[in-house]
Amino acid sequence: MKIVAKKKLWKYLFWLGPFFLVAGLTASLISSYWSPISLAFLITGIAVIGIWIILQIQNNQWLGSRSTQAGTNALVATLAVLIILGLINFLGVRYHYRADLTETQLFTLAPQSQELLHNLNQPVKVWIFDVNQNPQDRDLLENYRRQSSKFQFEYVDPDARPGLAEKFGYKDYGEVYLEYQDKRQLVQVVNPENERLSEVRLTNRLQQITTANAAKVYFLQGHGEHPLTAAESGMSQAIQGLTDKNFTTSPLNLAEAAKVPDDAAAVVVAGPKEALFEGEVQALEQYLNRGGNLLLMIDPGTDPKLENLLKQWGVTLDSRLAVDVSGQGAKQGPAVPIITDYGQHPITKEFGNNISFYRLARPLQINPVAGVQSTPLLRTKPYPNSWAESDLQSEKLEFNADKDLKGPLTLGVALEKKLPAPSSTQPNPTPSPLPSPTTQGQATPKASISPTPSASPSPTPTATPSPTPTTAAPLNNQQGEKPATESRLVVIGNSDFATDGLFQQQLNGDVFLNSVTWLSKQEDRQPLSIRPKEAKNRRLNITAAQANLLTLSSLLLLPLIGLVSAFLIWWRRR
Incomplete structure (x- = not known):
C-alpha cells in the first residue's frame, strides 16, 4: 500500500517540474533579465524533473512499459512540432513575403520608388514631428524600409525634443522632413483629416535630396509659346512638376541669346504659333549636333519653320488633323484622340493601357534615316476608329480615301542620334576665328560664339567659322560628366496636353x-514620373426604396426562409 501511494505521489509531483520551469522562463522573458525568483523557479523545475526521471529509471519496468514508450513518442512528436514551428517563424521573420491583392496595388510601392530605394548609397531618414502615428502613413514608411536597410524613419514629439525640432526648423505638428547626410528638406505637412503622406511627394523629395546637381531645362519663348506662369493656357503645373523632380527651369529667347546655353540639359519648344527665325533654327540644330536634347510640341495649323531640322531626323509634320471616334464613352469629341497604345520606350514603359488624350493633334510621318533610331510613343487606334482628316472646314468628319490617311497614326516619337567621335587631334578652342567655312547644322566651339546678346542685334546667331561636326566639342551639361555621345529628340503633335488643367x-x-x-539623360539617376494610387470607387448608388427593400430582405425575408426550410426538413424527418 505504501509503495503504491508513493508512486501516485511522485506521479502528481512530476507536474510541478514543468510548472516551475515554465514559470521561471516566463518571468525572465517578461522582465527581460534573470531575477533570483525566476532562477529559483527554473532550478526547482529542473530538479523535480530530474528526480522524477531518476526514480523512474530505478524501476526496471518503467523503460519497457507501454506507457513509457507512448509518452516518449508523444514527447518526441511535441519537440519536433515545436522545432518546426520555431524554424517557420525564424524563416518568416528573416524572409517575409507580402501579397497585395488590391486591384490598383494600393499597398505596393511604384517600381520607380523601389528602384530609387535599391540604389541608395548612403543612409536616409524621415522625421515625422507628430505625437500621433497615423496607421496609413506608418504602413507606407514600412513599405519604404522593407525595400532598403538604408531607409529609416522616426516619429518625434516636438515638445519632448525641442532641440531636434529647432534643428529642422519645426513650425507645426505634422511636418515631415527628410534628412540625407548634412541636407534636410521638408516633404509635406500631414494632418489626420485630409492630408496623408504621399508616395509621390516622398519619392520626388528623396530623389531631389540624393541628387548632387539639378539639371536645367530651358523653354523657348518669343513665338507665342505657352507662358510658364499660371496664365491662360499656361504651364505652371508642368513647371512645378519639373521643380519637384529636381529640375530648374528658365525661359530662353534665341533671338537675343543667339545660342543655346551649354548648361542646358534639355530645351522645350511648347506650341509656337509664329515661325522661328532662321538663326534660331540654326541655333537649335547646332545644339543638337553637339549633344543637345530637344522636345518639340507642335500644334496643327501652325508652321514654326522647323522642316529642315526635322528632316535630318526623318520626321515630317502632317498638316492633317488626327481624328478619333472611339472616345464616345469618355464624352470626348472626334478631334480629341485618346491614346492607350504606347511604344516600348523608357518614357512610356510603365504606362500599360492607361489613358492620355490630346485635343487637336497632328500626325507625324516617320522616315528611316541612317544613324537615327526612332521609337513611336503615342499611337491612335486603327481605322475605322481613327484617321488623319484633311478637310478641316467640314462640320461632319468622314473618311475620304483620296485625301485622308487611315489609322493607326503616330502622334509622338522619340529619336536618338549617335554623335561622331571627336578627333584625337582636336585643337584647343581659342577666341580667334577658325578659317573653315560656316555651314548650317554644324557645331560651334564654345569660345567662338559671342556670349553677350549685344554682339548680335539681328535674330540670326553670330557665330565665327566653326570646324566640322567631327571635331566639335560635345556638350558637358554637368560637372564631372563625360562629354555627350548622343543627342535626343522628342516630337509630339500637340502641346495643349501639358497646359494647366489638362496636365x-x-x-x-x-x-x-x-x-x-x-531627354535630359536623367532616367538612370532619378525615377520617371509616378502616379498617385487611388482606390476604385465600387459604391452602389441606390434609391431609398431599394435601400428599404435590401433592409427588409436581410432582416426579415432571409431569416424567414431559413426558418421555413428548417421546419420543412424537421417535418419530413419526423
Missing part, C-alpha cells in the same frame, strides 16, 4: 515629365 488629368503630365527626364 494633371490621366497620364498627360507623365508623358511630359517622362519626356523631359529621358
Whole structure:
C-alpha cells in the first residue's frame, strides 16, 4: 500500500517540474533579465524533473512499459512540432513575403520608388514631428524600409525634443522632413483629416535630396509659346512638376541669346504659333549636333519653320488633323484622340493601357534615316476608329480615301542620334576665328560664339567659322560628366496636353515629365514620373426604396426562409 501511494505521489509531483520551469522562463522573458525568483523557479523545475526521471529509471519496468514508450513518442512528436514551428517563424521573420491583392496595388510601392530605394548609397531618414502615428502613413514608411536597410524613419514629439525640432526648423505638428547626410528638406505637412503622406511627394523629395546637381531645362519663348506662369493656357503645373523632380527651369529667347546655353540639359519648344527665325533654327540644330536634347510640341495649323531640322531626323509634320471616334464613352469629341497604345520606350514603359488624350493633334510621318533610331510613343487606334482628316472646314468628319490617311497614326516619337567621335587631334578652342567655312547644322566651339546678346542685334546667331561636326566639342551639361555621345529628340503633335488643367488629368503630365527626364539623360539617376494610387470607387448608388427593400430582405425575408426550410426538413424527418 505504501509503495503504491508513493508512486501516485511522485506521479502528481512530476507536474510541478514543468510548472516551475515554465514559470521561471516566463518571468525572465517578461522582465527581460534573470531575477533570483525566476532562477529559483527554473532550478526547482529542473530538479523535480530530474528526480522524477531518476526514480523512474530505478524501476526496471518503467523503460519497457507501454506507457513509457507512448509518452516518449508523444514527447518526441511535441519537440519536433515545436522545432518546426520555431524554424517557420525564424524563416518568416528573416524572409517575409507580402501579397497585395488590391486591384490598383494600393499597398505596393511604384517600381520607380523601389528602384530609387535599391540604389541608395548612403543612409536616409524621415522625421515625422507628430505625437500621433497615423496607421496609413506608418504602413507606407514600412513599405519604404522593407525595400532598403538604408531607409529609416522616426516619429518625434516636438515638445519632448525641442532641440531636434529647432534643428529642422519645426513650425507645426505634422511636418515631415527628410534628412540625407548634412541636407534636410521638408516633404509635406500631414494632418489626420485630409492630408496623408504621399508616395509621390516622398519619392520626388528623396530623389531631389540624393541628387548632387539639378539639371536645367530651358523653354523657348518669343513665338507665342505657352507662358510658364499660371496664365491662360499656361504651364505652371508642368513647371512645378519639373521643380519637384529636381529640375530648374528658365525661359530662353534665341533671338537675343543667339545660342543655346551649354548648361542646358534639355530645351522645350511648347506650341509656337509664329515661325522661328532662321538663326534660331540654326541655333537649335547646332545644339543638337553637339549633344543637345530637344522636345518639340507642335500644334496643327501652325508652321514654326522647323522642316529642315526635322528632316535630318526623318520626321515630317502632317498638316492633317488626327481624328478619333472611339472616345464616345469618355464624352470626348472626334478631334480629341485618346491614346492607350504606347511604344516600348523608357518614357512610356510603365504606362500599360492607361489613358492620355490630346485635343487637336497632328500626325507625324516617320522616315528611316541612317544613324537615327526612332521609337513611336503615342499611337491612335486603327481605322475605322481613327484617321488623319484633311478637310478641316467640314462640320461632319468622314473618311475620304483620296485625301485622308487611315489609322493607326503616330502622334509622338522619340529619336536618338549617335554623335561622331571627336578627333584625337582636336585643337584647343581659342577666341580667334577658325578659317573653315560656316555651314548650317554644324557645331560651334564654345569660345567662338559671342556670349553677350549685344554682339548680335539681328535674330540670326553670330557665330565665327566653326570646324566640322567631327571635331566639335560635345556638350558637358554637368560637372564631372563625360562629354555627350548622343543627342535626343522628342516630337509630339500637340502641346495643349501639358497646359494647366489638362496636365494633371490621366497620364498627360507623365508623358511630359517622362519626356523631359529621358531627354535630359536623367532616367538612370532619378525615377520617371509616378502616379498617385487611388482606390476604385465600387459604391452602389441606390434609391431609398431599394435601400428599404435590401433592409427588409436581410432582416426579415432571409431569416424567414431559413426558418421555413428548417421546419420543412424537421417535418419530413419526423
